Amino acid sequence: MTEQDTAPSAAAADPALRDRLVDSIRELLPHVLKREVAEVTADTELMDALGLSSTTGLELVLELEERLELEISVEELGRDDFGTVGSLADYVAGNLLTEA
């Protein structure tokens, strides 16, 4: 058994999918952060502005999976992907293992 590089299964997302992911991330953030969160947009910084940690970030991705009944490849998920709500939505849209 060896590690193989995994390529994203989906190309850059269509705008509707990205919007849907941004909405879902916005709705899940209070649950994951366990507090109310003020106005959130695609440009909101997850770590710097909201205090998301690497662990709560991963929790957010797995919660997103359950809510949208999607399977997301987390192999290539890196720190940069947690930059903003929008960058995380882009990662998820580009790394779906099931049809959105």
Added chain:
Amino acid sequence: MTAVVAVAAYLPEGRVRIEEVAGRLGLSGMQAKIFRRYHKLGEVALDPHGGLADLLRGALRRLDGLRGQEHRVRYVLHARTFPTVVPYPHDPVGELCEEFGLGHAAVFAVGHHACASGLLAVDAAGRLLAADDDRDGLALVLTGEKAFTGEAQLVPETSFFGEGAAACLVSAAGERDRMLAYATDPRGEFDTDDQETALEFQRVYADTLAAAITAAVGRAGLAMDEVGVILPHNVNRVAWHQVCRTLGYPRERVVLDNVATTGHVFCADGFINYLTARDRGLLRQGEPYVMAAAGAGSGATFSAMVFAH
């Protein structure tokens, strides 16, 4: 030049799913799911009825290279993640030395590099033997600990410890496997409970471990593309993926086979992975390989050692 003459390892048969360990330690289902999905950990080897001596004995019994050479062993080093592994006055390593005909050897522990202490012990063993100027002298490096407290079962947000042991014979000179270089970067500034420092540790982890590997490979007069395989510590897969990205080194050449089935076996991972690599035919005669580990706890240490097989 220090050489590793023989390596053996032992893993108890028992396996426990990480979800079971996580539940016992009070982790949530989501936290366990992150370990399985993201860190790619699956189960850990545990021997609930055995002690430390049973683990180390398992490795020693498999060390065929020791048979008939006991009289040559001058030093026995137990490399430890934790400073204290059994309560006073127990001395399982000393008792095993008597059992295996090594009662004449100087026995001591090597630590304070946490999970990178195994590499420190190999280096120390080679230096001691070289200073003795006795070409026949050998040292025995033992690794392996019991995962019997919460702290010794879980590295928060990072890994689960499993039980197992390794034994390796070191000489001051010899053809296989010759140590070409060793680099270690002890980072005392991480000896704090401060949350910001913990986040900084997470931020620099992959880059600092990659830098230790690059330093060791450079000291050996080599380039990364000449390194056949990397034998990692089994902390988790994703940490090593990040190291590979920093190094520009193909992740399929990092022997991560055992991460999901044994967990992080304290200081023994590199030696266990050595045997996996050997069995898979990944170690080729004369080809350099790297054994690397990062240790955390009362500071952090990032270490890498280059060998020629």
